[in-house]
Amino acid sequence: MTDRIDPDRIDPDRIDSAFRALPLARLADAALGRARELGAEHADVRVERIVSQSVHLRDAGVTGVVDATTEGLAVRVVVDGAWGFASHVDLTPERAAATAERAVDVARALAPLARERVERADEPVHAGVEWCSVYVVDPFTVPLGEKVALLADRSGRLLATGVDHVEAGLAVVRENKFYADLAGTSTLQQRVRTAPSFSATIVDPDGGGFETMSSVAPPAARGWEYLTGTGWDWDTELARLPEWLAEKAAAPPVEPGRYDLVIDPSNLWLTIHESVGHATEYDRAIGYEAAYAGTSFATPDQLGSLRYGSPLMHVTGDRTHPHGLATIGFDDDGVATSQWDLVRDGILVGYQLDRTFAPRLRLARSNGCAFADSPHHVPLQRMANVSLQPDTVADRSTDDLIAGVDDGIYVVGDRSWSIDMQRANFQFTGQRFFRIRGGRLAGQLRDVAYQALTTEFWGSLDGLGGPSTWQVFGAMNCGKAQPGQSAAVGHGCPSALFRQVNVLNTTTEAS
Amino acid sequence: MKPQEIVERVLAGPGGAGRAVLVTQTSEAVLRWANSTMTTNGHTTAQDVAVVALEAVDGGTAVGVVATGAPLRDAATVDDLVAAARRAAHDAGPARDVAPLPEPGADDATWLDGPAETSIGVFARLVDGLAGVLDSPQRHYGFASHELSTVWLGTSTGVRRRWVQPTGSIELNVKTPQLDGSAWTGMSTADFTDVDVVALAADATARLDWGRRRVSLPAGRYETLLPPSAVSDFLLMLAWSMGGRPAQEGRSALAGPDGPRVGERLTDRPLTLASDPAAPGLEYAPFVTVLQSGDGMSVFDNGAPARRVEWLRDGVVAELAYSRPEAAEFGTVFAPPGDNLLLTGGSAASLDEMVARTRRGLLLTCLWYIREVDPATLLLTGLTRDGVYLVENGEVVAEIDHNFRFNHSPLDIVRQATEVGATERTLPREWKDWFTRVAMPPMRVPEFNMSSVSPSR
Numbered sequence: 021m022t023d024r025i026d027p028d029r030i031d032p033d034r035i036d037s038a039f040r041a042l043p044l045a046r047l048a049d050a051a052l053g054r055a056r057e058l059g060a061e062h063a064d065v066r067v068e069r070i071v072s073q074s075v076h077l078r079d080a081g082v083t084g085v086v087d088a089t090t091e092g093l094a095v096r097v098v099v100d101g102a103w104g105f106a107s108h109v110d111l112t113p114e115r116a117a118a119t120a121e122r123a124v125d126v127a128r129a130l131a132p133l134a135r136e137r138v139e140r141a142d143e144p145v146h147a148g149v150e151w152c153s154v155y156v157v158d159p160f161t162v163p164l165g166e167k168v169a170l171l172a173d174r175s176g177r178l179l180a181t182g183v184d185h186v187e188a189g190l191a192v193v194r195e196n197k198f199y200a201d202l203a204g205t206s207t208l209q210q211r212v213r214t215a216p217s218f219s220a221t222i223v224d225p226d227g228g229g230f231e232t233m234s235s236v237a238p239p240a241a242r243g244w245e246y247l248t249g250t251g252w253d254w255d256t257e258l259a260r261l262p263e264w265l266a267e268k269a270a271a272p273p274v275e276p277g278r279y280d281l282v283i284d285p286s287n288l289w290l291t292i293h294e295s296v297g298h299a300t301e302y303d304r305a306i307g308y309e310a311a312y313a314g315t316s317f318a319t320p321d322q323l324g325s326l327r328y329g330s331p332l333m334h335v336t337g338d339r340t341h342p343h344g345l346a347t348i349g350f351d352d353d354g355v356a357t358s359q360w361d362l363v364r365d366g367i368l369v370g371y372q373l374d375r376t377f378a379p380r381l382r383l384a385r386s387n388g389c390a391f392a393d394s395p396h397h398v399p400l401q402r403m404a405n406v407s408l409q410p411d412t413v414a415d416r417s418t419d420d421l422i423a424g425v426d427d428g429i430y431v432v433g434d435r436s437w438s439i440d441m442q443r444a445n446f447q448f449t450g451q452r453f454f455r456i457r458g459g460r461l462a463g464q465l466r467d468v469a470y471q472a473l474t475t476e477f478w479g480s481l482d483g484l485g486g487p488s489t490w491q492v493f494g495a496m497n498c499g500k501a502q503p504g505q506s507a508a509v510g511h512g513c514p515s516a517l518f519r520q521v522n523v524l525n526t527t528t529e530a531s
Numbered sequence: 532m533k534p535q536e537i538v539e540r541v542l543a544g545p546g547g548a549g550r551a552v553l554v555t556q557t558s559e560a561v562l563r564w565a566n567s568t569m570t571t572n573g574h575t576t577a578q579d580v581a582v583v584a585l586e587a588v589d590g591g592t593a594v595g596v597v598a599t600g601a602p603l604r605d606a607a608t609v610d611d612l613v614a615a616a617r618r619a620a621h622d623a624g625p626a627r628d629v630a631p632l633p634e635p636g637a638d639d640a641t642w643l644d645g646p647a648e649t650s651i652g653v654f655a656r657l658v659d660g661l662a663g664v665l666d667s668p669q670r671h672y673g674f675a676s677h678e679l680s681t682v683w684l685g686t687s688t689g690v691r692r693r694w695v696q697p698t699g700s701i702e703l704n705v706k707t708p709q710l711d712g713s714a715w716t717g718m719s720t721a722d723f724t725d726v727d728v729v730a731l732a733a734d735a736t737a738r739l740d741w742g743r744r745r746v747s748l749p750a751g752r753y754e755t756l757l758p759p760s761a762v763s764d765f766l767l768m769l770a771w772s773m774g775g776r777p778a779q780e781g782r783s784a785l786a787g788p789d790g791p792r793v794g795e796r797l798t799d800r801p802l803t804l805a806s807d808p809a810a811p812g813l814e815y816a817p818f819v820t821v822l823q824s825g826d827g828m829s830v831f832d833n834g835a836p837a838r839r840v841e842w843l844r845d846g847v848v849a850e851l852a853y854s855r856p857e858a859a860e861f862g863t864v865f866a867p868p869g870d871n872l873l874l875t876g877g878s879a880a881s882l883d884e885m886v887a888r889t890r891r892g893l894l895l896t897c898l899w900y901i902r903e904v905d906p907a908t909l910l911l912t913g914l915t916r917d918g919v920y921l922v923e924n925g926e927v928v929a930e931i932d933h934n935f936r937f938n939h940s941p942l943d944i945v946r947q948a949t950e951v952g953a954t955e956r957t958l959p960r961e962w963k964d965w966f967t968r969v970a971m972p973p974m975r976v977p978e979f980n981m982s983s984v985s986p987s988r
Binding site for chain 2: 069074075076078079081082083084085086087088089090091092102103104105106107108109110111122123125126129130132133134135136163164165168184185221223224225226227228229230232306307308309310311312314317396397398400436437438439440441442443444445447449467469471473499501502503504522524526527529530
């Protein structure tokens with residue numbers, strides 16, 4: 021967990037030469053110049069190219085390969101205290117200037133409806149800086165045939181064990197962003213992320229039932245090396261998947277009730293994402309997402325006083341962890357990214373912010389959470405890597421935590437998730453649920469879901485694994501805003517012990 | 532280059548085993564407001580060009596799909612795109628789903644027309660009305676979106692189709708000044724000429740008055756009235772789960788011990804769940820476009836005529852989704868998923884009339900954060916949102932001062948409904964980002980499973 025970005029490892033020379041060759045400075049000059057002429061108090065321009073590839077196999081045969089590129093320029097302005105935004109696919113100075121005019125027109129048309137003036141926090145000027153995420157092999161340099169062969173080989177190995185069906189997939193993304201604003205900041209950045217997936221299904225031809233189990237490997241801010249052994253032990257996990265799946269299919273159903281849960285990082289990350297990550301987004305907390313993604317029970321009037329969870333709970337926000345999916349050097353407000361506390365000793369102490377929201381908390385600077393998922397979308401406050409810190413005093417293992425449970429369940433891998441619009445009531449399932457009896461695992465259970473209220477759940481936190489259990493998981497597609505935007509986000513966490521959590525039987529729920 | 536020129540250039544080169552090209556130009560205007568003030572607004576224009584290259588390879592036919600949102604200024608950039616798609620096909624190896632590309636029918640008379648475009652001006656009437664709404668004492672939150680998406684589809688078999696898809700919606704979330712009460716309403720629209728934002732706001736504001744009396748109820752099973760929006764969110768999940776292949780392979784809720792559960796009666800009510808490209812006011816493209824094969828869809832279907840598919844007919848599971856290659860594999864008929872969904876066959880009763888004949892039950896507004904819990908039963912979980920009301924002796928008598936988490940299957944919604952009202956156009960609160968063309972009735976479910984209490988409002 022101390023593996024923070026070493027500036028020496030960031031190699032801007034790896035930024036895609038074709039993107040670098042675009043007339044970025046001329047586009048910026050045209051857009052910003054026109055916006056200034058038209059009276060904009062603030063203007064920024066983004067030029068983006070997002071290249072993605074998805075590969076999908078069913079039962080070791082290719083069902084789909086899609087390569088896609090999103091490209092364009094976006095101009096955002098503040099005119100008479102109101103926002104305006106416009107974008108276009110044409111990357112010419114003339115179009116950049118015209119897009120700035122449209123953004124100004126939008127701001128002027130809607131200024132009469134604005135009841136608040138836009139105010140933005142200051143930020144030092146970052147002129148001409150470059151940043152590139154940490155990876156070894158750009159996945160777009162790997163031939164498609166090699167990717168297909170790897171997925172087919174692993175699918176074949178699973179099928180050879182007797183499972184009935186295997187789905188395998190790979191999504192890779194390379195994101196280039198150029199940002200410039202009237203204050204003089206200009207940044208050029210590149211990020212790479214990789215998301216493999218494998219799932220196996222067995223069907224009971226007699227009973228008519230079926231069971232599916234997926235790899236718990238997360239998407240990662242890594243390159244092709246992630247598929248070949250760096251950051252995940254694929255061979256070990258996929259070799260064991262069929263036996264875990266068979267055991268789950270034959271497992272006894274869970275008896276509903278309250279259980280002590282030891283939750284593996286492969287499951288806990290998603291609970292953190294939903295119950296802490298979204299709840300500490302400042303825009304949600306003050307109502308900006310009220311009609312859509314929702315608000316938050318963790319309102320600003322409780323900053324510094326809300327008992328979020330047990331004193332063991334220390335949650336940070338960052339956009340700096342080398343393999344966090346939200347990591348970047350500078351956000352879409354031109355702010356240099358950082359790490360900060362959200363929950364300390366179980367108390368709410370911070371929010372995720374952009375430059376518009378920082379002044380509302382009387383903060384001098386934003387903590388760098390502005391992000392737009394496309395040149396055709398306006399930047400919003402989006403989630404940082406929100407991570408639960410481990411016990412740094414005693415490096416207890418997951419087995420140590422399990423040993424402290426007399427009667428409970430060990431939860432591994434994420435599956436179904438749902439949480440209410442103020443981030444209080446949630447329900448999660450998982451990939452595997454192991455019964456704990458007398459401090460030892462005693463076989464799997466099936467039909468398990470856990471359900472709780474956020475503060476009740478985090479208040480029941482009674483044990484943390486140490487740094488050796490801390491892992492970064494995350495999602496490629498966190499949704500928010502209207503029009504909908506998708507963001508990649510990482511979450512680090514240790515294994516953790518929660519006491520007396522409400523467990524449901526999903527079959528009983530359905531009957 | 533014009534879209535038609537791109538299509539012809541893509542199809543003019545060496546043919547391989549076939550080719551399809553889809554050009555999509557999208558023009559979108561949006562308004563968003565929160566805390567009774569405008570937040571993020573804008574107008575965007577985008578173009579995507581996708582080339583589907585079919586190539587003969589050892590072992591069969593391979594597919595490569597390359598799409599770009601970058602402008603294609605000349606023939607050379609188009610040729611590069613085609614070459615990339617052909618390379619991708621050769622690298623991918625033989626595809627699982629192979630069929631001849633569809634033959635052309637009649638060309639669209641509008642083929643040579645340009646893209647349809649919207650602008651921020653489409654909201655002129657809405658902005659006028661909204662100014663007064665935002666000045667009211669309540670707190671207002673909402674979003675309006677208008678998109679015109681023009682697609683040109685060409686294939687190497689001679690298909691040339693063009694379609695303009697209008698997609699619009701507006702949502703209003705109105706809260707009390709103290710933020711202790713919340714109501715929601717929304718509608719889909721093609722052009723905003725039918726949107727009366729003042730009336731929509733008045734409707735939502737009126738329901739805030741139901742919160743003058745508030746009561747708590749424990750979790751449990753309640754007779755529940757689901758309005759059309761809530762029904763649509765449930766039944767979209769059902770429709771998206773009606774893939775033929777998973778049912779054939781025994782890995783879906785529509786799989787039975789003897790194969791797909793086609794022919795199984797879910798209800799004695801004559802309910803029909805259908806997707807229909809010609810449904811008045813909810814039309815979608817009369818031809819199929821697919822950029823990635825999956826259950827129920829194949830890139831080899833590009834250009835095939837869309838058709839009305841009845842997923843349920845008179846209460847019986849009638850059809851499952853099959854691409855043309857899947858239909859051939861399983862010996863059944865091509866049944867493409869559609870871009871609208873209609874449930875018909877209920878009575879002429881309105882939701883208000885159903886409330887009036889309710890002795891005791893819950894009336895919902897809409898649902899949120901719906902996720903599949905168990906694919907074997909299609910058990911879904913989610914939350915009630917923006918207003919749960921207690922109905923007694925035919926009247927709303929109070930607002931429930933919290934929300935509920937539910938666990939219920941859409942199959943059971945259909946099976947258990949004791950009353951189904953009149954079908955009307957509605958907006959799915961949960962799934963509207965992907966699906967707005969929906970017509971659903973209100974439904975009465977006798978023992979809807981409110982699994983736990985959510986304190987959120």
